[in-house]
Amino acid sequence: MKFRLHLFELEDQAWFPHVVRQGMMDVLRFMITAIGIYKPIVPFLAKGLAHRQHNQLVDLCSGAGGGIQQVWRELEKQMGQSVTITLTDKFPNLEAYQYLAHQSNGALRFEERSVDATAVPPFMPGFRTVFSAFHHFRPQTATAILADAVRQNQGIGVFEGAGKRWHELLLVWFVFPWIILLITPFIRPFTWSRLFFTYLVPLIPLGTIWDGTVSLLRLYTPEHLQKMVSTLNAPHYTWHIGRAKHWSGTNVIYLVGYPS
Template sequence: MAPLIPRLHLFEIDDQSWFPTFLRRRIQDGLTLAWNSNTPLQPQSPAHIAASTLIAELGSSLSSYTFIDFCAGAGGPTPAIQRAVNGHLYAQGKRTVDCVLTDLHPNLDAWEDIFRNNPQITFERQSVDASNAPRRLVQRKDGKKVMRLFNLSFHHFDDALAKDILKDTVNTSHEFAIFELQDRSLANVITVLMLGVAAIAMAPLLAWKWRSPATFVFSWIIPVLPFVLVFDGLVSCLRTRTPGEVEALLRGCGADTSLWEMRSGRSKFIWPCGYLHWVVCRPVE
């Protein structure tokens, strides 16, 4: 069923060039925490659900892929996805998968920490444009196929850019998956407001964990971070596309998509109305 609210491509504060980099890093850290959180209201983290979705959708071909995360931010769910997927493959005696983090604005400090703890997750130091991905990145020397991941990021692209990205994906990659934590529904406002409340409540603990006094200052004294999380979260809801809208962009992107099929679904990750929405698209074999 089509949402009652039309898609509006409004601006998000975190996307703006004038938004301070050190605050953007804290926003990205907060979103990474949201991807990986387990609470009494969250029996499974969104990252775990995303991994389970990939395992189910890729099936026996799972180990033949390399996952490339476009617009990776601070890493988001990719480390958790990699651990869950490789744990599944290891239990079956199959070769494991590698992941690559990329972004138009690379968060190298966060990615280096991830790599130190997990060498199967590498990253691109240079800026990567998802609409014109470097061939050295998508043409794997190990012969593996490329699965592009868009984790909480595809809604950032306007229609023209989204078409260019999908065209480049179809022409150079073997599959893509889109994961979003929101949709265009009034009920989703509750989930976004819960995120803002959590950002305020957890600020002292996160400031100590991240050794970042600025996290406390800009959450409690000058509440910039909670405001941006809520404002951008609400705008993200308005920007998020339905699977049908994604498919329309795919079919009109200018590449040959006649053999590509799309599957989609949603899974609740937090009570009462927080859902992980997913789209997986691949050529019919």
């Protein structure tokens, strides 16, 4: 799919129930971690961190922290040193962040206050990452996220856990519903509301299917990302853009940029 449609996602709507939004993000976090969707891009991220001599990441638009714990472990393994990551979001999922902080013995930290990805506070330096969220933004705002990293001379990595292929829509429509029903009791931290909105009033699976479909249509292809960086006044930046293959046969779209 080379085209891009910016339809509405439920979790972006201010009126959408927060408890359902959190449940959907928890499902995404569990699935991303279970299949290791972001493992193929860790070498690109490690290279960017090594180039900048950083071991501190600032994760933007963290949602429920989908896959970040696995990325952190793989980074430490590949870099041979400790790495800390600060989770941030416009709507912080504090319960999920506290759980991840506890699981990582504090290596995964979080900012309780709302953080705008287009204007990250200067007191939060570090290599920036955006996992599974860049597609939420229209081109002007998405470009502004990249421009803010350039303006503050910070590295940035953008990663989407799909390759924008037609067969991925079939997975969302016919496989995701069954997976959600199977995994929900095992998602931690446990909440009764997640069970209620999965099995009794199935807003979480229905919302996940809708948003998953829209997300694929919204994804920026590597060609879109290349056009974005070409509009930035950043001749001193090195950019790596493309698709990394996952063991499942899908691809992960990535962009990694840092000052040369």
